[in-house]
Amino acid sequence: MSLEVLKPSILKNVALGLAQILLWGGSYFILSILAEPIMKETGWSYQMVYGSLSLSLLISGLLLPRIGRLIGENDKNFVLPYAGVIMALGLTVIGLSEHYLLFLTGWAIVGVAMGMGLYDSLFASLGKNYGKATSKVIVQVTLIASLAPTISWYLVSLLLSNYGWRTACFIYAAILLVTIFPVHRYALPLAESKGAKQPQLNDKKTVSHKPFRSRIYYLLLVNFTIGAVLTTGIIIHLIDILLDKEMAMATIVGTVAFLGPSQAGVRVLELLFSRNEPGKTAIISAVVTLLGILLLLLNPSFAILGIILFGMGNGMRSILRGTLPLAIFGQEHYAVAVGKLARMPLIAQALTPFIGSFLIEQFSVAVFLYTCCLLALINIMLFLMVPKLMPQQIELSGGMPVSMSTSS
Known part of the structure; x- marks a missing residue:
């Protein structure tokens, strides 16, 4: 039904x-x-x-x-x-x-x-x-x-x-x-x-827990957690990162201003042109995020481009938090999946400011950024596995794949 x-x-x-x-x-x-x-x-x-x-x-x-x-x-x-x-x-x-x-x-x-x-x-x-x-x-x-x-x-x-x-x-x-x-x-x-006309989702027989014991569920859990750590860590410490490059505060304010428009811009592009499946978009998001963080490690002249790329990656990530679970688990399991997949990322977000501050204060901003790069690279490797596991999960969920094209 x-x-x-x-x-x-x-x-x-x-x-x-x-x-x-x-x-x-x-x-x-x-x-x-x-x-x-x-x-x-x-x-x-x-x-x-x-x-x-x-x-x-x-x-x-x-x-x-x-x-x-x-x-x-x-x-x-x-x-x-x-x-x-x-x-x-x-x-x-x-x-x-x-x-x-x-x-x-x-x-x-x-x-x-x-x-x-x-x-x-x-x-x-x-x-x-x-x-x-x-x-x-x-x-x-x-x-x-x-x-x-x-x-x-x-x-x-x-x-x-x-x-x-x-x-x-x-x-x-x-x-x-x-x-x-x-x-x-x-x-x-x-x-x-x-x-x-709606299925009785409150009937425990209709809500299977099998989809949430699968490899792809735990893979997404790790992916989303790493993404949340990177987003929180970079955004919270962005001023510290730019100050470490000896940029003037007026320049920093102007540079940081590119973050919001880049997140919004990538969502406009997604709305107008994207026909990619969420699995492929996830890989693109992870790669763009890594490139943005790498540019923040370089000369201050690359800071604006780094923030734009990071903002684009984060903008795609926000969309994927909603679209990827729907494509994998289907509409029937979607609400439960979103709730389950949100717990660890939010707990990690709560701890990230303390861990980031520790790395910056005890070591340096560079060490913090290298750590973020390592996490971003791990995320890319994990996301490469998602498209391969999606057909198995759709079969396990007992449904058909949900079309995720954003075109009209």
Whole structure:
């Protein structure tokens, strides 16, 4: 029995992309602006403030397998729409915190919201609602969401300069509270009228665990984890990398500005021209990422090109997090697969800032970049195995391959 799917809508995809901008801005990116004033007012160290974000990533990773099952096993999506409410609660607690324990509690709540509302839960919801059209929807949504750093940093900076960091948290919480729920209810309406046509995924007999004990599942788990480590490590330490090359701060700011457009640009190309299967796109993404990191090791004159290539590789990786599991595990197993595949990458992301800082402080930026190059090379070698194992996994999943062309 096949799932009934919704028809993609540009307006709905734009709405989902805007919701992702707000959710990413209220969690992953907000500390980039607020960390300094928080540290100045409270006296908390850099490690204490950014350790709170690591805690939220860890909580998100631990929760995602369960969240994926909840999305996959229920006709009503009661996870994604409420992410804004939970994140607003977390930001409110953060804004009220006078003691570090309360600050950590706020970030723990934000971590729950991140598991409920960011890419992995969104992809699981899209896969369930859009079936074979999921790839195109994911590209469109992530294209809009790629503007999250630019828009959210500007918005939070504006709030900070006018009201201070605590009030900025309260206002951002209010924005989340009034936007995220209605956007998700509009873009992903309840499927009550379609329940009779959908398979009973909450019947344990229909959800086989065999696909998640296969070689390709563990291969993807390692691939996605390495990709998350590389993305987090390079982006968090990008300023340190460029400062190590004795570049002026004004030059660094202009250089870093190429990261967002390169991620968005590759998603536009993917949307307009790509007919590659996800397995081949994964290999291209891994190679381009390695080239970008290698260029960051060279003369400062190659820094812009290195950032552009790295941004392109990371832009493709964000899409692949959604499209590759769908192509391999099929629509029926997709929501569970996305949740399971997200746990280790998020846990690794939580640890990456500490490991990266250790390598840079104890050794050098060059040692950190060489380590990243080694990981990127390993990722290429592992991704070369994916196309060979995909037919076996499709047979194991008991389904037909899902067409992932993003062309109309």
